[in-house]
Amino acid sequence: MMPQRHGRGGLVLDDDGPPAGWDVGERRMWEAYRNGEWCEGVPQVRGEAVRRLLLTAPPPRPGQLARLRLRGVRVLGELDLSETVVRGAVRLRRCRFDETPRLEGAQWEALELDECRLPGLRAHSARTAREFKVTRCTVDGTLDLRSLSVGTHLSLEGTTVRPAPGEAGVTAQSVAVDESLEATGLDCAGAVHLSNARVQDALVLREATISGPTSALQMSELTVGGGLYLGRGFSCTGMVNLCGASIGASVELLDATLTGPGAGPGEFALHLGCAQIGGDIQAERGLVVDGPITLADTSVRGSVVLNGARLSHPSGTALAAGRIHIGGDLDCQGGLTAHGTVDLCDARIGGSLQLAAAELTPPDDSASALSANGIDVGGVAHLGRGFTAHGRIGISDATIHSYLSFSGAVLDTEVAEDALICRATTASALDLRFRDAPRGLVDLSRTKAVLLRDDPETWPASLILDGTVYDILRPTLHAEERLPWLERDPDGFTPQPYEQLALVYQRHGWDAAARSVLVAKQRSLRPTLAPPARLWSLLQDATVGYGYRPLRAVWLLVCLLLVGSTLFAARHPAPVGGGPYPRFQPVIYTLDLLLPLVDLGQERAYEPSGVMQWVGIVLIGTGWLLATTVAAGAGRVLRRS
Numbered sequence: 001m002m003p004q005r006h007g008r009g010g011l012v013l014d015d016d017g018p019p020a021g022w023d024v025g026e027r028r029m030w031e032a033y034r035n036g037e038w039c040e041g042v043p044q045v046r047g048e049a050v051r052r053l054l055l056t057a058p059p060p061r062p063g064q065l066a067r068l069r070l071r072g073v074r075v076l077g078e079l080d081l082s083e084t085v086v087r088g089a090v091r092l093r094r095c096r097f098d099e100t101p102r103l104e105g106a107q108w109e110a111l112e113l114d115e116c117r118l119p120g121l122r123a124h125s126a127r128t129a130r131e132f133k134v135t136r137c138t139v140d141g142t143l144d145l146r147s148l149s150v151g152t153h154l155s156l157e158g159t160t161v162r163p164a165p166g167e168a169g170v171t172a173q174s175v176a177v178d179e180s181l182e183a184t185g186l187d188c189a190g191a192v193h194l195s196n197a198r199v200q201d202a203l204v205l206r207e208a209t210i211s212g213p214t215s216a217l218q219m220s221e222l223t224v225g226g227g228l229y230l231g232r233g234f235s236c237t238g239m240v241n242l243c244g245a246s247i248g249a250s251v252e253l254l255d256a257t258l259t260g261p262g263a264g265p266g267e268f269a270l271h272l273g274c275a276q277i278g279g280d281i282q283a284e285r286g287l288v289v290d291g292p293i294t295l296a297d298t299s300v301r302g303s304v305v306l307n308g309a310r311l312s313h314p315s316g317t318a319l320a321a322g323r324i325h326i327g328g329d330l331d332c333q334g335g336l337t338a339h340g341t342v343d344l345c346d347a348r349i350g351g352s353l354q355l356a357a358a359e360l361t362p363p364d365d366s367a368s369a370l371s372a373n374g375i376d377v378g379g380v381a382h383l384g385r386g387f388t389a390h391g392r393i394g395i396s397d398a399t400i401h402s403y404l405s406f407s408g409a410v411l412d413t414e415v416a417e418d419a420l421i422c423r424a425t426t427a428s429a430l431d432l433r434f435r436d437a438p439r440g441l442v443d444l445s446r447t448k449a450v451l452l453r454d455d456p457e458t459w460p461a462s463l464i465l466d467g468t469v470y471d472i473l474r475p476t477l478h479a480e481e482r483l484p485w486l487e488r489d490p491d492g493f494t495p496q497p498y499e500q501l502a503l504v505y506q507r508h509g510w511d512a513a514a515r516s517v518l519v520a521k522q523r524s525l526r527p528t529l530a531p532p533a534r535l536w537s538l539l540q541d542a543t544v545g546y547g548y549r550p551l552r553a554v555w556l557l558v559c560l561l562l563v564g565s566t567l568f569a570a571r572h573p574a575p576v577g578g579g580p581y582p583r584f585q586p587v588i589y590t591l592d593l594l595l596p597l598v599d600l601g602q603e604r605a606y607e608p609s610g611v612m613q614w615v616g617i618v619l620i621g622t623g624w625l626l627a628t629t630v631a632a633g634a635g636r637v638l639r640r641s
Contacts, residue, residue, distance in 0.1 A: 110130040135158055150175070180203070218241045298325070353372075454475075564593065
């Protein structure tokens, strides 16, 4: 006969045998535990029996490893392992629980629940030395994993969570995972909370679905040592909140679908503001977002890639990335579409800004399609090759260390609307060869570029160039061909654009073209003057070309000299005074009349009479006018020099 021992309440136990009173199935579970085998073919066991087995922990059979492995078993009643220490790995597959297992504060070697059905799970503050898996399970309640500590992997792969109305689906705030957190294919009909969680390696939510009236993915202040993977069919209804998160590698959003909670203040489809990203943000290839995205004040060591993404927030800003710092490129080419403003104000991009082939549509209540005022781009800013904006582009006070290109861009705005506002921007080159001539206003005031390139066929209907500075202008056109470019300012005449164009012509040796531009400047100024000044301007234009065409005065002087000399040779003026008189010379006499402040002795000695007296008066007046206009023009030229 086997020796006996007495347990609590006088219960008689066989040494190393199951407690008396257990049914056949529970005894088989006991023996399977000691042999480290799967317990199958048992219809049900009591939760109390499972607890007793794990806490009593009978010794293994010789050469075996004691562990609990149940398959296809129904667990009756409550399984309460809170505040316990469980030795050995526990693995349950295709099991069903009548009540929510309680694991709060428990310490485990490893726990695996696979293809199980549970009314919920409470594992608040539990600790596992190795993995903690709830995979391919159906949970008709809440998975409470708050402050759970996992030594290796935490897995929720393929699990379906259906919480009670208004309840969260997964609460895993402050969870700590020493390796990876894998939740591929998670299907949760409530909110998932991972705020303040710490995952040493990767956090994977590929193909996961988070939906429901109050659903959201809350991951604020999350810390992940590796990458965060939310792509390949990931779908979330409600906010994906990564505010203040720290991600050591890349954030993946490939083929993801995000549907925001609404249009209220602070409501975002994706909140990735004030975050630290150690790799890239890969949000291309099928990303669809219905609601606003914010990347404001976020630092990204790599690139932000939005190729082919579709962003929609017709009531406001679709992408808010103000003050973002990107070490690589902001790559939005390859078919990005955005309905709502794209805000890149004060962004810092170490690489290039690529918006080729992107299509931007402003919100329904605003005209702003792209706002990039104050942006700093270390490489090129390419808004061409199929780029289309159906509203205003604002890129003022920007610094582009390479070229800013609109080559092939379509600025689709109506007449009298702003198409491109690019004030006080600096770029090494500015390419304005649009695909079609913009109907709206293009404002380049105070912009600086070494090279400015355009196409006369696509000059904007309205163009402001006041304060624009450039060293090289391509294509090189004759002044008569380039002057219409300066006459498109809707505010009227401003002198600086003419002076800048003339300076560029002069630097490249086109002096005649420079003079033509400066004459055109004075002619454009004339309508703004008072009538007397306008008459004086007209006289300067006709006589000496405002001082830029002095040969006109010479030829006019020669003509007057020939006419005057001929007339006075035919009808000599009478001598004046008592003599002696110098011999009368018609040419010298005419010159004496024409040249003010010059005394050749003829005008004092002879005085015309009759009609010739009026001829003398005309010559004297014309001489003074010529002298004054020549002096004024010369002074203008000298001041410019």
